[in-house]
Amino acid sequence: xxxxxxxxxxxxxxxxxxxxxxxxxGEFVLLVGESGSGKSRLVRRLAGIEQSGGSGxxxxxxxxxxxxxxxxxxxxxxxxxxxxxxxxxxQLVRRLCLRGxxxxxxxxxxxxxxxxxxxxxxxxxxxxxxxxxxxQLLSFAPIVLWQPGAVVLDEPLSNLGAAARTEVTGxxxxxxGHASVLAAVSDPSGLREVADRTVFLTDGGASP
Amino acid sequence: MRKCLFFYRESMDYVIRxxxxxxxxxxxxxxxxxxxxxxxxxxxxxxxxxxxEARLTLSFWNASLMLSLITGIKTCLFVSDFHSxxxxxxxxxxxxxxxxxxxxxxxxxxTISAAALGLTxxxxxxxxxxxxTFPWGPVIxxxxxxxxxxxxxxxxxxxxxxxxxxxxxxxxxxxxxxLTGLVQDTGAAVSAAAWILPPLGRSxxxxxxxxxxxxxxxxxxxxxxxSLLAGALxxxxxxxxx
Numbered sequence: 001x002x003x004x005x006x007x008x009x010x011x012x013x014x015x016x017x018x019x020x021x022x023x024x025x026g027e028f029v030l031l032v033g034e035s036g037s038g039k040s041r042l043v044r045r046l047a048g049i050e051q052s053g054g055s056g057x058x059x060x061x062x063x064x065x066x067x068x069x070x071x072x073x074x075x076x077x078x079x080x081x082x083x084x085x086x087x088x089x090x091q092l093v094r095r096l097c098l099r100g101x102x103x104x105x106x107x108x109x110x111x112x113x114x115x116x117x118x119x120x121x122x123x124x125x126x127x128x129x130x131x132x133x134x135x136q137l138l139s140f141a142p143i144v145l146w147q148p149g150a151v152v153l154d155e156p157l158s159n160l161g162a163a164a165r166t167e168v169t170g171x172x173x174x175x176x177g178h179a180s181v182l183a184a185v186s187d188p189s190g191l192r193e194v195a196d197r198t199v200f201l202t203d204g205g206a207s208p
Numbered sequence: 209m210r211k212c213l214f215f216y217r218e219s220m221d222y223v224i225r226x227x228x229x230x231x232x233x234x235x236x237x238x239x240x241x242x243x244x245x246x247x248x249x250x251x252x253x254x255x256x257x258x259x260x261e262a263r264l265t266l267s268f269w270n271a272s273l274m275l276s277l278i279t280g281i282k283t284c285l286f287v288s289d290f291h292s293x294x295x296x297x298x299x300x301x302x303x304x305x306x307x308x309x310x311x312x313x314x315x316x317x318x319t320i321s322a323a324a325l326g327l328t329x330x331x332x333x334x335x336x337x338x339x340x341t342f343p344w345g346p347v348i349x350x351x352x353x354x355x356x357x358x359x360x361x362x363x364x365x366x367x368x369x370x371x372x373x374x375x376x377x378x379x380x381x382x383x384x385x386x387l388t389g390l391v392q393d394t395g396a397a398v399s400a401a402a403w404i405l406p407p408l409g410r411s412x413x414x415x416x417x418x419x420x421x422x423x424x425x426x427x428x429x430x431x432x433x434x435s436l437l438a439g440a441l442x443x444x445x446x447x448x449x450x
Contacts, residue, residue: 047298047300047301048300048301049297049298049300049301051448051449065300065306067303070301070302070303070304071303073301075298075301077298077301079294080293080294080295080297080298081295081298082295083218083293083295083296084295085222086218086221086222090221094214094217094218095302098211098214098302098303098304099303
């Protein structure tokens with residue numbers, strides 16, 4: 001199977017002189033780097049939000065930001081995945097609808113998932129009224145309830161307490177079977193056990 | 209279709225809020241006061257006494273200009289705020305049409321403003337006597353174009369700068385283009401300046417005098433289209449720069 005995420009000859013000087021990385025389908029790769037090492041920028045560039053200046057990035061078989069890539073991939077950013085001022089349920093349902101799920105089914109999926117998590121009381125509230133852990137947990141809905149081809153996560157365990165970290169680690173582990181998963185973190189603890197590979201961003205580039 | 213309408217729906221969540229729609233509630237009482245004032249001053253010989261058709265046209269224009277002012281300011285504030293939200297930037301990683309991040313909010317504002325204009329015009333028609341020979345189409349069209357211009361120009365300014373600065377610029381341009389147009393001779397040829405400053409006042413003045421034509425309104429519509437295109441370019445440029 002072709003790799004779901006390819007990073008070839010990527011550079012972000014002076015932070016990342018050169019980075020080559022392939023994440024195969026069904027594989028979970030952990031990219032570890034200190035704060036300010038250029039991880040978040042790499043995630044934004046993979047999402048096509050920021051221009052990568054001709055670096056060899058591909059995701060889900062397409063260039064970052066291309067309709068083909070966006071259709072089969074999902075991103076979780078470090079924050080602001082949901083709008084602070086609108087009801088959570090409405091936002092989650094619309095995101096699932098974008099993936100071709102019927103509105104009624106999307107509503108049911110979100111509701112069932114929240115029942116499972118025990119957070120149904122949060123659905124009709126706005127992210128601005130929730131704490132960071134609750135928002136981070138709810139932001140996972142479009143990833144867990146839909147089967148993306150490629151998933152890119154930026155600090156997925158930040159803002160989470162011990163119990164929630166275990167829960168999210170389980171979700172990420174569950175994605176491995178069908179998706180290429182790349183998680184950028186500064187602290188690998190918790191995720192390193194479920195990752196297939198861990199790559200460290202160092203001054204000279206990446207080291208296994 | 210969902211991918212194109214995503215940002216339209218997201219924007220509609222905001223623009224249907226009571227706090228957003230509330231300023232439009234100012235229009236009916238202000239309009240009623242203006243209609244009363246025009247009639248009162250006309251009877252006292254202190255202002256122009258308009259024929260019923262001209263009063264109707266003037267009322268349409270008063271409604272359109274008030275709505276345009278409110279809509280333009282709100283568009284500047286909304287577009288600037290919406291585009292500067294970090295959530296909005298992250299939403300570009302969703303499988304949505306990227307340009308819809310520009311026209312989605314615009315279309316949402318236009319929907320609400322057009323509904324407000326339609327209701328106001330219906331109220332005017334119900335309140336003022338009107339003959340069957342009244343040229344409905346051209347009058348309603350020419351009175352609607354300022355609203356379209358306000359949305360498009362407001363979006364351009366909102367994409368260019370902060371909400372407050374954009375709203376300030378919008379008010380200045382609107383007042384200047386209205387006042388300079390009103391004092392011009394409606395019989396004179398349209399000057400080249402109309403391509404620089406929107407002929408808002410001139411369109412209104414032409415509508416109130418006979419015989420009149422839609423050339424000024426068409427120039428105003430061209431301003432709207434150019435503002436829309438320029439706004440889309442600015443938006444795409446800012447999106448690329450990150």
